[in-house]
Amino acid sequence: MRLSDENLRGRTVIGADGRAVGEIAALFLDSDAWSVESLRVKLRKDVADQLGASRTMFHAGTVEIPIRLIQSVGDAVVLSVPVDGLREVLPGEGESASAH
Secondary structure, three states, X not given: OOOOXXXXXXXXXXXXXXXXXXXXXXXXXXXXXXXXXXXXXXXXXXXXHHHOOOOOOOOOOEEEEEHHHEEEEOOXXXXXXXXXXXXXXXXXXXXXXXXX
């Protein structure tokens, strides 16, 4: 299946536990290998709060999910980890978190 940034953006992302995590906000490409490296996901409010992701009143929490954590892509993007498994990809203390 051939997919583009345009038709992936806004697609629902679902954890391995069946919970909706959020929606795709952006794709990050490796220009040397010409492959998708990771996805930026705009988190649902409840998921951002559960994970402790940084968010403000005007900017939803986001997380960058590496391709290795994606199980399948179809009508939705299904992760190979449950929602709580995303804690490992949240920026830690001292790392810069993007608020876009």
